[in-house]
Amino acid sequence: xxxxxxxxxxxxxxxxxxxxxxxxxxxxxxxxxxxxxxxxxxxxxxxxxxxxxxxxxxxxxxxxxxxxxxxxxxxxxxxxxxxxxxxxxxxxxxxxxxxxxxxxxxxxxxxxxxxxxxxxxxxxxxxxxxxxxxxxxxxxxxxxxxxxxxxxxxxxxxxxxxxxxxxxxxxxxxxxxxxxxxxxxxxxxxxxxxxxxxxxxxxxxxxxxxxxxxxxxxxxxxxxxxxxxxxxxxxxxxxxxxxxxxxxxxxxxxxxxxxxxxxxxxxxxxxxxxxxxxxxxxxxxxxxxxxxxxxxxxxxxxxxxxxxxxxxxxxxxxxxxxxxxxxxxxxxxxxxxxxxxxxxxxxx
Numbered sequence: 001x002x003x004x005x006x007x008x009x010x011x012x013x014x015x016x017x018x019x020x021x022x023x024x025x026x027x028x029x030x031x032x033x034x035x036x037x038x039x040x041x042x043x044x045x046x047x048x049x050x051x052x053x054x055x056x057x058x059x060x061x062x063x064x065x066x067x068x069x070x071x072x073x074x075x076x077x078x079x080x081x082x083x084x085x086x087x088x089x090x091x092x093x094x095x096x097x098x099x100x101x102x103x104x105x106x107x108x109x110x111x112x113x114x115x116x117x118x119x120x121x122x123x124x125x126x127x128x129x130x131x132x133x134x135x136x137x138x139x140x141x142x143x144x145x146x147x148x149x150x151x152x153x154x155x156x157x158x159x160x161x162x163x164x165x166x167x168x169x170x171x172x173x174x175x176x177x178x179x180x181x182x183x184x185x186x187x188x189x190x191x192x193x194x195x196x197x198x199x200x201x202x203x204x205x206x207x208x209x210x211x212x213x214x215x216x217x218x219x220x221x222x223x224x225x226x227x228x229x230x231x232x233x234x235x236x237x238x239x240x241x242x243x244x245x246x247x248x249x250x251x252x253x254x255x256x257x258x259x260x261x262x263x264x265x266x267x268x269x270x271x272x273x274x275x276x277x278x279x280x281x282x283x284x285x286x287x288x289x290x291x292x293x294x295x296x297x298x299x300x301x302x303x304x305x306x307x308x309x310x311x312x313x314x315x316x317x318x319x320x321x322x323x324x325x326x327x328x329x330x331x332x333x334x335x336x337x338x339x340x341x342x343x344x345x346x347x348x
Contacts (some may be wrong), residue, residue: 002257003081003082003253005256009034009048009176012078012250015248018123018332019222020333024067024070036051048075048089052071052075055071055077056072056092056095057073065096066102069099069154070152072088073092073152079253085153086272089177089178096151096154104158104162114194116187117186121190123178125150125171126151126169126171127201128158128170130158133167135202137347138204138205139202139206140169141169142157142160142192142210143168143214143218145212145234145235146212146258148181149172150171152168158338159340165344165347169198173210173216174245182259183258187275191226192226194303195221207231209231212234212327215233215235216277218235219279224230228289229346230292233335234295234328238278240303240308245274248301252270288315288316291315291317292293292311292342293314293316294318294320294327296320296328297322298324
């Protein structure tokens, strides 16, 4: 079971405000919720999940399921640590499926049984494609991160579908959203299964995009040569998992939940769990496919060294934005344009 920890909304809102607005919520509505929230875990007036769910219900009553899904997505933030947040996730999925017929692209939801540790685990995927796209089109496997899941950033996946001649398969990384398993080193096996599914879905060519913690998994698939091309936007690979590394306030509990702890871990417990995630063994090899690596120098969540470590690698483009924050969300339109253009070239 997930756990809660001491964190203030005064810490969360400044760090996430730009993302909330850039990802589609009206600024005035975000400001309204911000002024009402006084506690992250209270299930009642002033509580994070209560105030965001109230906004989601208002959007739903107004017949705007797209905004309702986004609001319920923030209601479940930062982790599914209580019944109210798990209810918010269910509402988010319901509203999202109501919104799907209005999407400018074709949409399909599937739940796959993916091989994992001698058994299977269910992985819900959302598939986006432009109308009339041939069945043998290449596929982009895509995910968000630790707290921005496939529905939360769906507009990005739709833009990939519209800006490339590829089918986009979106999923929640292990430890998040609808995933049934924690993010442990063995959870990379799920990526192997998803890549196999994507190869069977189209013409066999697969490009993997990962945002934030999702970039860890695209770095894995890219460095190992599992896919044909990969984009790591702000993902950790090595420095973030180093001994003595501390996580930014507000993020430490998200990471602990991601890795499967059921109560707040000690620093020693966290390090024992975090250390084995390092991708140094893959960085030491020369098996990578073509890769694009992006981040900002002012990232407070993931050390910029985890992007710079790719500099000089074969077939790898590293784009570092001076003074910009995590995943360069402060210049989001430019970032998406760069990524979409690169993806379009790699699936052509």
